[in-house]
Amino acid sequence: MLEVKGLTKTFGALRATDAVDLEVQEGETLAVIGPNGAGKTTLISQLAGNLRPDAGRIRFAGEDITSLSAPQRSRKGLARSFQITSVYPEFSALDNVALAVQAHAGHSFRFWREARSDPALIEPARRMLDDVGLSERTNVLAANLAHGEQRQLEVAMALATRPRLLLLDEPMAGMGIEESQRMIAFLATLKRRQTIVLVEHDMDAVFRLADRIAVLVYGRVIATDSPEKIKMNEEVRRAYLGEDA
Amino acid sequence: MTFALLFEQLLNGLQFGVMLFLMAAGLTLVFGIMNFINLAHGSLYMVGAYLAVAATQWTGSYVLGVVLGLAGTLVVGMIVEVVALRTLYERDHLDQVLATFGLILFFNELVAIIWGRAALFASGPAWLQGQIDLFTGSRYPLYRAAIILVGLVTAIILWYVVTRTRLGMLIRAGASNRTMVAALGVNIRLLYTVVFGFGAALAGLAGLMAGPIYNVQPGMGELILIQVFVVIVIGGIGSIRGALVGAIIVGIADTLGRAFLKPLLGTLISPPAAESAGPALASMLIYLLMAAVLAFRPQGLFPARGG
Amino acid sequence: MLVLLALPPLVIALGQPFYLDLVRRIMILAIAAVSLNLILGYGGLVSFGHAAYLGIGAYAVGILGFYGVTNGWIQWAVAITASALVALAIGAVSIRTSGIYFIMITLAFTQMLYYLGISIAEFGGDDGMRLNAKSQFAGLVDLNDPVAFYYVVLLLMLLAVFLTYKIVKSRFGMVLRATKSNEARSRAIGFSPYPYRLAAFVIAGAMCGLAGALYANHTNYITPGLMSWQQSGDIMFMVILGGMASTAGPVLGAFALLLVEDLLSGWTQHWQVILGPLLILSVIFFRRGLAGVLYKPDA
Numbered sequence: 001m002l003e004v005k006g007l008t009k010t011f012g013a014l015r016a017t018d019a020v021d022l023e024v025q026e027g028e029t030l031a032v033i034g035p036n037g038a039g040k041t042t043l044i045s046q047l048a049g050n051l052r053p054d055a056g057r058i059r060f061a062g063e064d065i066t067s068l069s070a071p072q073r074s075r076k077g078l079a080r081s082f083q084i085t086s087v088y089p090e091f092s093a094l095d096n097v098a099l100a101v102q103a104h105a106g107h108s109f110r111f112w113r114e115a116r117s118d119p120a121l122i123e124p125a126r127r128m129l130d131d132v133g134l135s136e137r138t139n140v141l142a143a144n145l146a147h148g149e150q151r152q153l154e155v156a157m158a159l160a161t162r163p164r165l166l167l168l169d170e171p172m173a174g175m176g177i178e179e180s181q182r183m184i185a186f187l188a189t190l191k192r193r194q195t196i197v198l199v200e201h202d203m204d205a206v207f208r209l210a211d212r213i214a215v216l217v218y219g220r221v222i223a224t225d226s227p228e229k230i231k232m233n234e235e236v237r238r239a240y241l242g243e244d245a
Numbered sequence: 246m247t248f249a250l251l252f253e254q255l256l257n258g259l260q261f262g263v264m265l266f267l268m269a270a271g272l273t274l275v276f277g278i279m280n281f282i283n284l285a286h287g288s289l290y291m292v293g294a295y296l297a298v299a300a301t302q303w304t305g306s307y308v309l310g311v312v313l314g315l316a317g318t319l320v321v322g323m324i325v326e327v328v329a330l331r332t333l334y335e336r337d338h339l340d341q342v343l344a345t346f347g348l349i350l351f352f353n354e355l356v357a358i359i360w361g362r363a364a365l366f367a368s369g370p371a372w373l374q375g376q377i378d379l380f381t382g383s384r385y386p387l388y389r390a391a392i393i394l395v396g397l398v399t400a401i402i403l404w405y406v407v408t409r410t411r412l413g414m415l416i417r418a419g420a421s422n423r424t425m426v427a428a429l430g431v432n433i434r435l436l437y438t439v440v441f442g443f444g445a446a447l448a449g450l451a452g453l454m455a456g457p458i459y460n461v462q463p464g465m466g467e468l469i470l471i472q473v474f475v476v477i478v479i480g481g482i483g484s485i486r487g488a489l490v491g492a493i494i495v496g497i498a499d500t501l502g503r504a505f506l507k508p509l510l511g512t513l514i515s516p517p518a519a520e521s522a523g524p525a526l527a528s529m530l531i532y533l534l535m536a537a538v539l540a541f542r543p544q545g546l547f548p549a550r551g552g
Numbered sequence: 553m554l555v556l557l558a559l560p561p562l563v564i565a566l567g568q569p570f571y572l573d574l575v576r577r578i579m580i581l582a583i584a585a586v587s588l589n590l591i592l593g594y595g596g597l598v599s600f601g602h603a604a605y606l607g608i609g610a611y612a613v614g615i616l617g618f619y620g621v622t623n624g625w626i627q628w629a630v631a632i633t634a635s636a637l638v639a640l641a642i643g644a645v646s647i648r649t650s651g652i653y654f655i656m657i658t659l660a661f662t663q664m665l666y667y668l669g670i671s672i673a674e675f676g677g678d679d680g681m682r683l684n685a686k687s688q689f690a691g692l693v694d695l696n697d698p699v700a701f702y703y704v705v706l707l708l709m710l711l712a713v714f715l716t717y718k719i720v721k722s723r724f725g726m727v728l729r730a731t732k733s734n735e736a737r738s739r740a741i742g743f744s745p746y747p748y749r750l751a752a753f754v755i756a757g758a759m760c761g762l763a764g765a766l767y768a769n770h771t772n773y774i775t776p777g778l779m780s781w782q783q784s785g786d787i788m789f790m791v792i793l794g795g796m797a798s799t800a801g802p803v804l805g806a807f808a809l810l811l812v813e814d815l816l817s818g819w820t821q822h823w824q825v826i827l828g829p830l831l832i833l834s835v836i837f838f839r840r841g842l843a844g845v846l847y848k849p850d851a
Contacts, residue, residue, distance in 0.1 A: 048740065074742035082740070088733045099730050103742035108723040109751065115723045161741055282652050332836055339598045342655060343792065344835040346785040351828030358822050467781065471663045474656040482652060528667035532660055536645050539657070543649050 001026040001195050002047075002165055007056035009042060009219075016042040017053065018219035024165070029196040031206045034216035035239065040199045041083055043216065044169045047197070048080040049073040061164060075104070079163030081154040083170045083199075089143035093134055093153055096142050097125040100160035125160060132156045132186060148179035155186075166196045172205060184208060207231075215239070249381040254504045255497065256379075260389045262496020263396025267451035268469065269476045269488040270403060271444020277483020277549050278419040279437050282338050284345035285325070286448055286473070287466025288352035293318040293449025294456045294465065295356055298367045307370035314453045315446060322445025326438055334437070353463040362463060367456030392454050399447070400489055407485055416440065417549070472499070475535045481545025490546060495531050502527040576702050578810045579709045580766045585790035585802035586712045587759035592788065593796030594720055595752050596732030598655050600784050601642070601662030605635040605757045607669060607779030609764020614774040617684050624687030624695070628765045635761025636754050638665075643753035647746060659781055669776030680775030687769055695769055705766055709803065712759055717799040719755070728752050789831060 002024040009017040016039045024030045032040055045051040047058060049070035058066045065073055074080075088096050098121045102108060105120060115121060129138055132152045137145060142153060155171055171187070172180045184205045190196070191209060200206050206213065207227050214224040217239045223230060230236055272286045296317040301310025329348065333341050368374075369388045376384040407413035415436060419426045427433045452466075459465065476495050480487025507523025514522070538546065584606055591597045612631035621627065646657045686695040695701045719725050731738045731745040738745060768774050777783070786809065794805025812830075816823035 050736070050740075069744070070739045071742050071744040074740060080740050082737075086734060086737045086740075088730055088737065090733060091730075095726075099726060099738075100741045102723055102726065103738075108727045108743070108748065110723040111719050111725075112722055114718075114721045115726045116721065118723075121723075157737075157741060276652050280652070282655055329832060329836075338652060338655060339592070339788075339792070340835050342598060342600060343785070343788060344832045346788075347828045347831035347835065349828070350782075350824040350831070354822050354825035354828065358825060471660055471781070475660050478653060478656055478660070524671040525668055528671050529664050532664035535657070535660060539645055539649065543653070545653075 001061055002197070003057075003059040004047070005057045005059075007043070007046060007053050007058065009039075009046060009051065009053050015219045017046065020056070020216075020219070020221050022214060022221065022224070024195060024197055026195050028211040029191050029198060029209055031198045031200060031210035031213045032216055033200065033203075033206055033213060037218075038216040039219040040216055041169055042219075044080065044083075044167050044197075044199055048078065048167055074161060074163075077162075077164035078167065079158040079161045079165070080167040081158045081169055081171055083173055085147070085150045085154060087142045087150060087153050087157065090141060092139050092141055093129060093145065093149075093156075094122070094125055094138040096153055097128050097156050097160045098122060100157040101125050101128075104161050128156045128160045131159070133182065148175045148183075151175060151179075151183065152186075155183075159190075164195065166190075166194050168196060168198045168200075170199055170201060172200065172202050180205065249379070249383040251505075252379065252381050253383060253385060254501055256385055256393065257389065257504075258497030258500035259493065260393050260396075260496070261500055262493040263393055263400075264451045264455060265469070265473055265476050265496050266396060266489050266492035267399060267447045268473045269480065269492050270400075270485050271440075271447040272473060273477045273480065273482055273484065273488045274416060274440050275444050276477065278416060278440055279334060281330070281334055282341050282345070283330070284342060284470070285348035285352065286444065287468075287470035288349055289318055289322055289445045289448040289466070290452035290455070290469065291352065291356060291461075291463070291466040292321050293452030294367070294461045295360060295365070295452075296321075296449070297453035298365050298456055298461060299360075301367075311453055315449050318449025318452070319442055319446045322449075323438065323442055326441045326445075330441070331434075349467065352466075357463045365456075365461040367461050369457040388457060392458075395450075395454065399450070403485055412439070472531065475531050477545075478535055479538045479545055481548035483549030484545070484547040487545055487547035487549075495534070498534055499527075499531050502530040506530070572698055572702055574810075574814065576698075576705050577767075577770060578806050579705045579803075580763050580770055581787065581790065581810065582803040582806035583709050583712045583763040583766070584760045584787050585794070585806050586709075586716055586799065587756040587763065588787050589791045589794075589796060589799070589802045590716055590719065590728075590759075591749075591752050591756045592791055593801070594725065594732065595728045595749060597647070597749060597753065599646075599658045599753070599756075600655050600781065600788070601658035601660075602756070602760060602787055603781070603783035604642075604662040604665050604779050605639065605760035606764040606767060606783065607665060607774075607776065608635045608638055609761035609766075610768035610774045610778055611669065611764075612761070613687060613765045613768040614681050614683055617687075618681065622685050622688045624689040627687045628762065631761045631765035632758045633761075635764070636758040639754045639757025640750070643750045643757075647749050647753060659784070662779060662781065662784060666776050666779045669779060680773055680777070683768055683772045683774065686772075687765070701769070705770075708762065708766065712762075713800050713803065715759075720799060724748065724751070793834065 002022070004020060004022040007017050007020040008015070020043065022030070032043065034040055042051065046053045049068060049072070053066070056066070057064060060073070060076060060078060063076070065076065068076070088099065091099070095116070098115070101121050101124045102115065126138065129135055132155055134149060134152055134156065137149060142150065145153065151171055151173065155168065158166055158168070172183050175183065180202060187205070187209055198206070198209060210227055212224060213227055213230045215222050215230065215236050222239065223233050223236050225233065268286065268290060272283065275281055275283050293314055297310050297314030300313035300317070301307055304310060304313070325348065329344065333344055373388045373391055375387045377387050377390055379385050407416055415426065415431060419436060472495060476488060476491040479494065480489070480491030503524070506527045507519055510519035510523050510526070584602065588599070588602045591599055609631035612634050613627045616627045616630060642658065642661045646654055646661070649657060689695070693700050693704060695704070720729070727738070727743055727748045731743065731748065735745060764778070767778065790805035790809050791802045792805065793808050794801035794803065813823070813827065816826055
């Protein structure tokens with residue numbers, strides 16, 4: 001479903017992304033791991049359309065999307081969640097998700113009917129919030145949600161756009177143990193019906209959720225394999241997991 | 246239209262451009278480094294003009310008047326920065342626009358209270374009256390030539406400071422990545438005050454030089470300020486080089502347009518139509534130029550932040 | 553609030569005609585403020601050139617009148633359409649930029665129109681032009697009647713507020729507000745900000761053009777000064793004084809600012825030297841007007 005070839009991005013002398021090749025099959029969950037500074041978020045940004053690569057191609061569902069903007073990619077079915085929470089703070093959780101639903105419900109040049117009372121937007125939004133476990137908090141302003149709840153909202157908004165591929169950038173960033181467990185459980189159910197590219201630090205999550213793992217070090221993919229094989233890969237252990245993993 | 250006339254207007258354009266540059270250089274740095282939109286920059290220009298005139302009358306000496314005028318503008322600029330503007334650096338552009346707008350009202354009225362609303366008479370010094378001979382055979386006012394000279398010298402000094410000194414390096418770094426400079430432990434507040442002071446002094450210089458040529462009156466700053474904005478948009482925010490190039494382009498385009506568009510149009514369409522279309526088009530020229538540049542390079546010609 | 557507005561017409565109509573004039577002027581400018589609030593308060597576009605549309609609307613009435621076209625329907629339709637077209641042109645170029653660029657560019661374009669107004673001598677140039685006759689709405693209403701005119705303005709102001717209210721709550725309004733709140737997030741879920749912002753810009757321009765047409769009828773005199781950046785600044789202040797978070801806020805802001813201006817100018821001809829610092833202080837301390845209990849955006 002997603003095919004990345006030779007993706008390269010340099011900032012001055014820094015090669016943030018170095019000739020990266022990736023392939024994601026429909027229905028699978030690919031985890032991207034790597035030490036800090038490996039360029040994981042830069043990679044996601046290029047996949048989502050927030051950053052233009054200097055070289056390389058990206059194909060999504062058979063179509064070359066390298067030159068498409070972020071909104072265009074979203075409309076093609078590529079959804080992204082942000083590592084640093086990026087929601088609409090002054091809107092309620094429900095409004096937040098409803099906006100995501102609205103973005104994919106045709107054009108929005110409708111000037112008369114009130115959006116907040118439109119069932120075509122509200123119903124799917126409610127369902128999405130139920131799914132991620134925020135049904136009790138629909139009317140709370142996003143700014144007033146707990147950090148973990150905001151991360152859940154991030155995922156809900158990405159899901160509300162009914163994506164064909166989910167790019168999740170450290171969905172569990174900053175979450176406590178309990179919240180992380182809940183998110184992992186939720187992602188585990190999500191796995192079954194979504195294609196996911198997951199960037200994460202939490203190794204527990206990675207090994208439980210990933211079908212395959214790609215290891216990124218200094219912008220280069222040094223290994224792409226099944227979790228067991230990655231665990232045993234010498235190079236990976238040295239670069240990332242440490243000798244005593 | 247003779248070559249001599251064309252050359253004379255070119256010089257006028259250069260002179261206007263040089264003044265625009267003095268205003269634009271300081272302002273573009275303030276925009277780029279401090280991300281602060283300062284509408285009151287024109288007020289500093291006005292203050293420079295008024296203080297120089299007042300100081301010259303008071304001391305009887307033009308040179309002393311210039312020095313005092315410059316120093317005075319610098320002081321006023323610093324006071325304004327510390328008292329009113331410091332709190333606004335962290336605020337969004339809307340707040341900055343509105344607050345500096347309030348400053349404009351205040352300064353314009355203050356000046357009117359002290360000196361009245363009528364335009365003040367400012368003459369250059371006796372040793373700058375007179376004309377010089379151009380190679381084209383015609384003569385050009387010495388005062389305007391002096392302005393061009395001062396402007397170019399200032400440009401060279403600025404270039405030296407920005408590219409060859411440590412302060413200049415900080416300025417360039419700050420213009421392209423403000424947060425990084427702060428993170429490196431540089432005393433950001435001091436840097437801001439210095440940059441702002443720079444800008445104020447340059448504006449004051451432009452103002453006091455402008456006195457004898459343009460009207461010294463309340464509101465004079467705003468007339469030129471908007472043209473300065475055009476210069477900055479064309480040249481790119483945060484870039485002194487852009488300010489210079491933009492200023493020269495705008496100065497020359499505007500001057501030549503005002504001088505030659507009407508007669509030029511008169512040869513293409515009927516003279517009566519050109520009578521109104523000419524000046525109208527001339528006054529719109531630099532804005533159309535700005536729109537054209539924006540169509541191709543929304544960041545201006547030499548933006549400080551990497552493309 | 554709305555009650556306050558409906559009562560005075562009755563009371564004042566019996567008393568001082570001066571107040572009728574004053575409140576009418578305030579309401580006309582309130583319409584301009586309401587239109588600016590759409591793109592500024594809800595859209596986050598700091599447009600410093602909004603007074604341009606006041607001028608365009610006013611000159612539309614003036615110029616058509618000059619050539620003998622005094623039919624109000626035609627005049628006002630042209631005022632609105634011309635403003636919309638100019639807004640489309642200016643917006644198309646400006647909205648591609650952001651931040652400081654956008655502010656400067658909108659200011660520059662307005663200034664361009666101002667100079668254009670000055671340089672066209674037939675229509676009075678710098679001095680402006682007189683209106684021969686008010687817009688004629690044969691049979692419907694006579695604008696020469698101060699009270700009738702007053703009610704027309706009141707009605708249009710309420711209409712402007714109502715329309716803005718509907719727009720802001722609609723899908724379109726939500727996109728606009730979302731884009732202001734968090735542009736990156738909006739793009740990530742699939743909204744391209746540009747078309748929506750441009751549309752809002754045009755709508756705001758058109759509404760302000762109507763205010764301009766009303767203004768011309770109110771003062772019987774049209775000068776390029778109507779398009780000056782000082783006028784733009786005034787309108788902006790009305791918006792923030794009233795609180796940008798509500799559709800009726802700008803109306804309050806208009807009343808607040810213009811009544812203060814009226815009061816101060818009664819004291820001294822140098823009232824701006826007091827108003828200036830007042831405005832500065834209000835920006836520094838009075839953060840978002842009567843904005844209510846909403847989340848304060850990050851600095």
